[in-house]
Amino acid sequence: MKLLTLNFLTCAIKTCKTNASSFPLHPRDAELEIQEADVNLPFLKNILPRLMWEELRTICKELGLPDLPPTPPTPTDLISGGNSTDTTEGRTQAEQEPSQTAKDLHRVLLETCIQEGKLVCGCCGHEYAVKEGVANFLLPGHLV
Amino acid sequence: MAVSEAAGLSYEEEHVHEVYEQIASHFSSTRYKPWPIVERFLKEQPNGAIGADVGCGNGKYLAVNKEVFIVGSDRSTNLVKIAQHHKPHDVVVADNLSLPHPPHSFDFAISIAVVHHLSTPARRMEAVKCILDLLRPPQQGVSGSGGKALIYVWALEQKSSRRGWDEGSEQDVMVPWVMTAKKEKVPKKKKKQQKRRGEEGLAQENGEAEKGSEDQKEENSEAPETKPEGDKTFLRYYHLYRKGELEGDIEQAGGVIVESGYEKDNWWAIASLK
Ligand SMILES: [Zn+2]
Numbered sequence: 001m002k003l004l005t006l007n008f009l010t011c012a013i014k015t016c017k018t019n020a021s022s023f024p025l026h027p028r029d030a031e032l033e034i035q036e037a038d039v040n041l042p043f044l045k046n047i048l049p050r051l052m053w054e055e056l057r058t059i060c061k062e063l064g065l066p067d068l069p070p071t072p073p074t075p076t077d078l079i080s081g082g083n084s085t086d087t088t089e090g091r092t093q094a095e096q097e098p099s100q101t102a103k104d105l106h107r108v109l110l111e112t113c114i115q116e117g118k119l120v121c122g123c124c125g126h127e128y129a130v131k132e133g134v135a136n137f138l139l140p141g142h143l144v
Numbered sequence: 145m146a147v148s149e150a151a152g153l154s155y156e157e158e159h160v161h162e163v164y165e166q167i168a169s170h171f172s173s174t175r176y177k178p179w180p181i182v183e184r185f186l187k188e189q190p191n192g193a194i195g196a197d198v199g200c201g202n203g204k205y206l207a208v209n210k211e212v213f214i215v216g217s218d219r220s221t222n223l224v225k226i227a228q229h230h231k232p233h234d235v236v237v238a239d240n241l242s243l244p245h246p247p248h249s250f251d252f253a254i255s256i257a258v259v260h261h262l263s264t265p266a267r268r269m270e271a272v273k274c275i276l277d278l279l280r281p282p283q284q285g286v287s288g289s290g291g292k293a294l295i296y297v298w299a300l301e302q303k304s305s306r307r308g309w310d311e312g313s314e315q316d317v318m319v320p321w322v323m324t325a326k327k328e329k330v331p332k333k334k335k336k337q338q339k340r341r342g343e344e345g346l347a348q349e350n351g352e353a354e355k356g357s358e359d360q361k362e363e364n365s366e367a368p369e370t371k372p373e374g375d376k377t378f379l380r381y382y383h384l385y386r387k388g389e390l391e392g393d394i395e396q397a398g399g400v401i402v403e404s405g406y407e408k409d410n411w412w413a414i415a416s417l418k
Binding site: 001002004005008009010011012013014017018023037040042043045046047050110128132133134135136137138139144 | 192215232247
């Protein structure tokens with residue numbers, strides 16, 4: 001399971017969803033694996049506004065990954081040479097190259113996968129198992 | 145949980161979930177061509193849009209648009225394992241009545257050939273509500289600005305299909321799935337036939353059950369049943385939707401219909417929150 005996916009997951013128990021502490025789910029005893037994928041720069045730029053940055057930073061800390069910067073990158077930060085306007089001026093999207101920031105973000109969100117472990121709800125404490133890269137959110141009968 | 149709800153759940157456990165778990169890889173090998181309405185809906189989504197595929201099965205719709213990000217979910221672990229490898233998307237095992245997503249956080253959602261597997265009217269309506277609750281609500285005063293969900297269900301009215309159901313037929317049915325024994329070689333001619341069925345949509349694909357023999361033992365056979373040749377028949381529960389029924393469920397669940405129609409033995413509707 002990709003770390004990006006944690007941005008769109010919460011506890012499956014209905015009463016937890018309205019409680020802020022149920023998001024994000026907290027990885028525990030996680031075994032990580034890097035699954036390489038091509039960098040898609042427009043995709044990264046497009047999902048940028050959807051990222052819950054503080055929560056993603058927390059997850060990275062909990063997983064012992066290098067710290068994400070305190071503030072989310074801007075779309076320009078993702079383009080190689082994006083800060084020196086003369087080089088980007090007139091370039092089409094297809095010609096743009098991902099910056100190191102983009103590559104780092106891609107590695108964290110789309111290549112770093114939780115293969116084994118648990119995801120824990122900060123509200124009710126329920127643990128969801130992750131096995132072979134798949135998180136299981138089926139609830140025992142009494143919690144449905 | 146109400147008694148009837150608990151009964152509905154355990155009924156589906158036996159007549160839907162357990163069956164899909166067992167037929168997963170065979171089922172998956174027959175599901176590869178997306179239906180046109182679903183394909184159009186997915187391709188219409190702007191780049192970077194965030195979606196959910198509720199009841200994603202083998203993940204065939206995850207292959208349609210790589211410029212959006214979809215989190216698929218299905219109750220069958222075996223199907224999710226097959227769906228796992230569609231980049232850039234991701235999949236989880238979850239029940240469609242207890243989805244693990246923050247409410248109102250998706251730009252779009254699809255649920256294709258899923259809601260018709262729920263065995264009571266209340267559970268079907270709840271399933272629709274769970275899908276709608278994923279969507280971003282519309283911005284105030286801007287109609288059409290909210291997230292959209294595409295829901296697709298099997299139709300009662302399909303008299304031209306090999307099953308021949310139509311208005312007035314029983315709406316709650318058991319549909320057989322025949323899994324042929326592995327050792328049996330499929331003659332070339334049949335393979336071709338199978339492929340054509342796959343392209344023709346759900347009804348035809350389910351026609352798989354009649355493969356080989358035309359003896360209709362569906363009515364009273366228990367699942368799984370072992371035929372002499374080693375074929376196994378599994379029965380899945382379906383609720384066949386009559387015209388207007390899906391739209392009714394959506395409105396009852398607090399949604400508004402954006403567009404709806406009929407495609408190849410199925411009713412479909414695109415809906416958003418009020
Ligand atoms: Zn919880």
